[in-house]
Amino acid sequence: MNATTLLKHFLFVVLCSLFVSFSSVNAQQAKYVFFFIGDGMGINHVAATEAYLASQHNQNGFQKLIFSGFPSTGFANNHAENRLITGSAAAGTALATGFKTTVNTISMDGTRTKALTSIATQAKANGFKVGIISSVSINHATPAVFYANQPLRTNYYPISLDLMKSNFDFFGGGGFNQPFGKNNDQPSAYLLAEKAGYTITSSIEAFNNLKPGTEKVIAVGPIIDAAAAIRFSIDQTDEDIPLNAFVDKAIELLDNEKGFFMMVEEGKIDWAAHANDGATVIQNVISLSEAVQQALDFYKKYPDETLIVVTADHETGGFSIGWAGKHYETDLNLLALQKKSKQSFTAILDSALKVPENNNFKFAMSLVNQYFGLGGNTGLTLSDYEISLFKEAWNTMSGTSAFTDEEQYLRYGGDNPISSTATRVLNNKAGLGWTTWSHTAMPVPVFAKGQGQELFSGYYDITDIPKKIRVAMGLSASE
Ligand SMILES: [Zn+2]
Structure with a gap:
């Protein structure tokens, strides 16, 4: 082996080891x-x-x-x-x-x-x-x-x-x-x-x-x-x-x-x-x-x-972002009006309605106003249709609704009817839709x-x- 071959051999080894260390970095x-x-x-x-x-x-x-x-x-x-x-x-x-x-x-x-x-x-x-x-x-x-x-x-x-x-x-x-x-x-x-x-x-x-x-x-x-x-x-x-x-x-x-x-x-x-x-x-x-x-x-x-x-x-x-009643419109910022989860709201509603003088539609709607910013003098205006949804929910809660079990499930999903209606109405007003529970x-x-x-x-x-x-x-x- 002459000096040039030796140098070539040395360079080859150096390059090989460099290649190995580079590829191990790549295989990190x-x-x-x-x-x-x-x-x-x-x-x-x-x-x-x-x-x-x-x-x-x-x-x-x-x-x-x-x-x-x-x-x-x-x-x-x-x-x-x-x-x-x-x-x-x-x-x-x-x-x-x-x-x-x-x-x-x-x-x-x-x-x-x-x-x-x-x-x-x-x-x-x-x-x-x-x-x-x-x-x-x-x-x-x-x-x-x-x-x-x-x-x-x-x-x-x-x-x-x-x-x-x-x-x-x-x-x-x-x-x-x-x-x-x-x-x-x-x-x-x-x-x-x-x-x-x-x-x-x-x-x-x-x-x-x-x-x-x-x-x-x-x-x-x-x-x-x-x-x-x-x-x-x-x-x-x-x-x-x-x-x-x-x-x-x-x-x-x-x-x-x-x-x-x-x-x-x-x-x-x-x-x-x-x-x-x-x-x-x-x-x-x-x-x-x-x-x-x-x-x-x-x-x-x-x-x-x-x-x-x-x-x-x-x-x-x-x-879905998009709901039939709003056509092409959304108002997502309205969701900021909601103060508590539906689950927490149901607990608040349940305990409030246990007080006999509060157990009425008007009081329930005052809580809907307070926690969802819907209705009343201060909340978003409710249409006649939306008010009828709340009335039906109240009737379902008080056992006077004519809804079948199937219709109740489709509307309220087994949750409290007023809570389900409040979330549904606010979601729809924001332009959000849901197809299943x-x-x-x-x-x-x-x-x-x-x-x-x-x-x-x-x-x-x-x-x-x-x-x-x-x-x-x-x-x-x-x-
Ligand atoms: Zn799940």
Whole structure:
């Protein structure tokens, strides 16, 4: 070998090693993964929120949310194994494991005999820290599919026991639904979780005092409803912990050299959409956007190692911007007149009408004026037709209506007739329409930013979403 050959050989080796180090940079994996699920959030819920925000600035158009401007977007179909219109358990199982299953099944196959492995369980086994956050109860279908394997979503207590066995590092948001079991005869799920090594907080102070180094946390919102969910965003005050604060805390506790996987569900978009309550849907979509902002702030520190995916399990409500009675017009800013969620308003109405002298149509309508800005001397003018809707609702409540059960269901969806009419009239005046009290089979949107974002563009099935996340994280395909 002469000197020139030696030099050529040396240069060749240097170039090769440079190439190898460059390509390993290109093959970098997502070490910090945020998986946001807006339960029930169709592209229509996103667009209505954007149009509402624009209307607040007297603008015609759409003001982008944090995630709707993400560089990679897709659509996903979501049918269940045994039904075209899916539910949160089957769609959640698809999102968590990459497999289709039957409705109401929690991360098991369609026959409910074989357990399926979620990406969260897989991430934990591969050394990532794992956080699971939900604005509804932490043992509700969507969070459950990431840590539990149960034949039925209503197995709340067995799901709670699966949660403790998961050893996941952080749970936050709502508490345990049915903590003493279906029949209220089991030891408290909270006590059992403590015995399993979890630190449980349920006050703002204890939550704020959680510091890195606290292993295994269950941070429950200080105010939770009967189903152990945190309150609707529209009903929250400084006494609540909002969704973005849970994400912020989870980042603080989970940040570590080996990375983390975090699933964050905004579950009350679905609940508000089941109620056809547009103003409440919009405030919860805004909360989801604010939670994604926390992930985006973290992304800015580690852009090559962070992946943020925002999607939904299904669309709820058959929600539309546009309603027959308004033709081509909208007045979305009118939704700002609504002061409480439909659910909270029903509670206010129920307790007010228990006072005998208030149990009359006029008083009910004074509350509709106060909380929805409709009617009376100060509210939006009600047409004769709209007044007749309220009168029929009142008659239905007092048992003097001639409506069949079918007509009552179509009108009020099983909710309080006055509350349903108030939300329906305000939504329609704003130019929003609803076609169902249930889910629809519309495809859901997917938004991605960060390491592996390009994997998420296209039109595919929601079972592909966890497969794409696995590729981005460098995890093996699950059996
Ligand atoms: Zn639902």
